[in-house]
Amino acid sequence: MSLKDYMNPDVASVVAYQPGKPITDVARELGLDPDTIAKLASNENPLGPSPKAKKAMRAAINDMHIYPDGGALALKDKLSETLDFPTDHFIVGNGSNEILEFIGHCFMHQETSVVASAHAFIVYKLMAKMFGSEFIEVPSIELGHDLKAMAKAIKPTTRVIFVCNPNNPTGTFVSGQQIDSFMKKVPEDVLVVFDEAYAEICTRKMPDTLKYVREGRNVMVLRTFSKAYGLAGLRIGYGIAKPEIIEMIGKPRQPFNANAMAQAAAIAALEDKAFVNKSKRLFKRGIEHVIEFCEESNLEYIKPVANFMLIKVGDGAKCFEELQKRGVITRPMAGYQLPDWIRISFGTDEENEKLIEAFKEVLKCL
Numbered sequence: 553m554s555l556k557d558y559m560n561p562d563v564a565s566v567v568a569y570q571p572g573k574p575i576t577d578v579a580r581e582l583g584l585d586p587d588t589i590a591k592l593a594s595n596e597n598p599l600g601p602s603p604k605a606k607k608a609m610r611a612a613i614n615d616m617h618i619y620p621d622g623g624a625l626a627l628k629d630k631l632s633e634t635l636d637f638p639t640d641h642f643i644v645g646n647g648s649n650e651i652l653e654f655i656g657h658c659f660m661h662q663e664t665s666v667v668a669s670a671h672a673f674i675v676y677k678l679m680a681k682m683f684g685s686e687f688i689e690v691p692s693i694e695l696g697h698d699l700k701a702m703a704k705a706i707k708p709t710t711r712v713i714f715v716c717n718p719n720n721p722t723g724t725f726v727s728g729q730q731i732d733s734f735m736k737k738v739p740e741d742v743l744v745v746f747d748e749a750y751a752e753i754c755t756r757k758m759p760d761t762l763k764y765v766r767e768g769r770n771v772m773v774l775r776t777f778s779k780a781y782g783l784a785g786l787r788i789g790y791g792i793a794k795p796e797i798i799e800m801i802g803k804p805r806q807p808f809n810a811n812a813m814a815q816a817a818a819i820a821a822l823e824d825k826a827f828v829n830k831s832k833r834l835f836k837r838g839i840e841h842v843i844e845f846c847e848e849s850n851l852e853y854i855k856p857v858a859n860f861m862l863i864k865v866g867d868g869a870k871c872f873e874e875l876q877k878r879g880v881i882t883r884p885m886a887g888y889q890l891p892d893w894i895r896i897s898f899g900t901d902e903e904n905e906k907l908i909e910a911f912k913e914v915l916k917c918l
Contacts, residue, residue: 562682562684563682565681566681569675569678571594572593572594572881572883573591573593573876573881574591575589575591575881582876582877589879589880590879590880590881590903591881591897592882592897592898592899594784594883594897595720595779595859595860596782597778597782597784597859598834598897598898599830599831599900600782601781601782601821602781602782602783602820602821602824602827603824604823604824604827605781605782605820605821605824606817607820608816608817608819608820608821609817611816612813615812616813618812619808619812620808620812621812621815622807625639626819627644627790627810627815627818628644630818634822635762637762637765637766637792638795640798641793641794641795641798642790642791642798643790643791643793643802644789644790644809644810644815645789645790645791645805645810646787646809647776647778647787647788648747648749648774648776648791649675649789650787650789651774651790651791651801652675652676652679652745652747653679653804654801654802654804654805655679655712655743655772655801656679656680656682656683657683657803657804658800658803659711660679660684660685660711661685662684662685663709664685664686664709664710664711664712665686665710666679666680666687666710666711666712666713666714667688667690667702667706667710667713667714668687668688668689668690668702668713668714668716669689669692669696669702669715669716670691670692670889671692671719671721671888671889671890672697672714672716672719672720673716673720673721674888677689688707690702690705694724694854695724695854695862696719696722696725696726697716697717697724697726699715699726699733699734700733702734703738706737706739710739710742711741711742711743712742712743713742713743714745715734715745715746716747716749717731717758717759718754718756720749720750720860721860721862721885721890721895722854722862722888722890723858723860723861723862723895724854724857725754725756726759727756727759728757728759731759731761735764742770743772744764744770744771744772745771745772745773745774746772747774748761748773749774749775749776749778749789750779750780750857750859751775752775752779752780752781752828753780753828753859754857755832755835761773762792765792765794768794769794770794770797772792772793772801773792773793774789774790774791775789775790776789776790777814777818777821779858780828781817781818781821782827783818783821786811786813786814786817786818787811787814788811788814788817788818834898834900835858835859835898837901838859838899838901838904839856839861839898841901841904841905842863842907842908843855843856845908845911846863849911849912849915851863851864851865856898859897859898860896860897860898861895861898862890862893862894863894863895863896864892864893865892865893865894865918866892866918867891867892868885868890868891868893868894869884869886870918871884871894871918872884874913874914874917874918875894875910875911878910878913878914880906880907880910880911882894882895882896882907883895
C-alpha cells in the first residue's frame with residue numbers, strides 16, 4: 553500500500569486553499585515585466601506597511617536571533633490599552649487564520665457541526681472538513697448572510713457559527729440590529745465567531761460585537777493587521793474573547809507562533825491612525841472610480857464596504873485570464889460557487905486606472 557492510503561481521510565478530502573497569484577508567477581508565466589503588474593487579488597493594502605510599523609521593524613532587526621515572546625505580552629498590553637479589555641481576553645495568531653485552526657482543534661470533530669453562510673470565507677469549510685465536522689452551509693440572501701436562517705440551522709451538535717463581516721469575498725455587510733436579533737436565538741453552548749478582518753477600514757459603522765465579550769457570552773471577535781495596517785506578509789492577527797475561551801483556544805497553540813518582527817510591527821501599527829485614515833481615503837476613491845466604470849459598462853456589482861469588490865462579468869475564469877494577460881491580477885470566484893463573478897481589490901489610483909483600462913479591452917472579448 554502507498555503512504556497515501558494511510559492519510560487522514562478528512563484531510564485527504566480537502567482541496568487546498570488557493571490564494572491570489574503572486575506577481576512573480578504571473579510575470580514568469582506570461583513574460584511580463586513584474587514592475588508593470590498590478591496585483592488586485594488579495595485585498596492587500598497597496599500603500600505598503602504602516603510607516604510606524606516599518607520603523608519598528610528596522611529597530612527590531614538586530615534582535616532576530618532571539619526567540620520571540622511566546623505569550624506576545626507586549627502586544628497584548630497594547631491591545632488592552634487600545635480596546636479596553638484585560639490582557640487575558642486576547643490571543644495572538646500567525647494571522648487570524650491560525651486562530652480559526654485553534655478553534656477547529658478545540659471544537660470540531662465528527663460529533664459536532666459548524667454553521668456558516670454560503671459564499672463566506674472558504675477556510676471555515678476547509679477547517680470543518682479537516683476536523684471531520686458536519687459543515688452546515690446556509691444559503692445566502694443577495695450573496696450575504698441570512699442570519700435568521702443561520703439561527704434556524706443550528707443543531708444540538710452545533711458548536712461553532714462563523715459570521716464574516718464585512719464578508720469576504722462578496723463584500724456584503726450585516727448591521728448591528730441584525731446581529732442583536734441573531735444573538736438572541738443562539739444557544740449558550742455555541743461559540744459565535746465574528747470574523748472582522750476589515751473592521752478598521754469598513755465604510756459602514758461596524759456593529760459592536762465586542763459588547764458580547766464584555767457580557768461574558770461565548771463569542772470570539774477576530775481581527776488582523778493584514779488589511780488596514782499593511783502587514784499581510786508578517787502574518788499577525790488576534791482574537792478577543794472571555795478568558796475561559798482564550799484558555800481553551802490557546803491549548804493547541806504552538807510555541808512562538810507569532811514572530812518577533814510581527815509583534816514589534818503590530819504594536820507600532822496600533823499607533824498609526826494617520827496611516828489607517830490615509831488608507832481609507834484611498835479605498836474610498838477606488839470604490840467611487842470602479843463603481844463609476846461599472847455603471848457606465850452596465851456591469852452588476854455588490855456595493856463594497858471595504859477594500860475589495862465583487863463584479864459580475866459572465867465568465868469569471870476567462871475575465872481573470874484576460875485581465876492577467878494585461879498585467880492585472882484579480883480573483884475568479886468559481887471556488888465560491890460564483891463562476892460568473894470576479895473579485896477585485898482596490899489598489900493605488902494608478903493601479904485602479906490600469907484595471908479599468910484593461911477591463912475596457914477585456915469586455916470586448918467576453
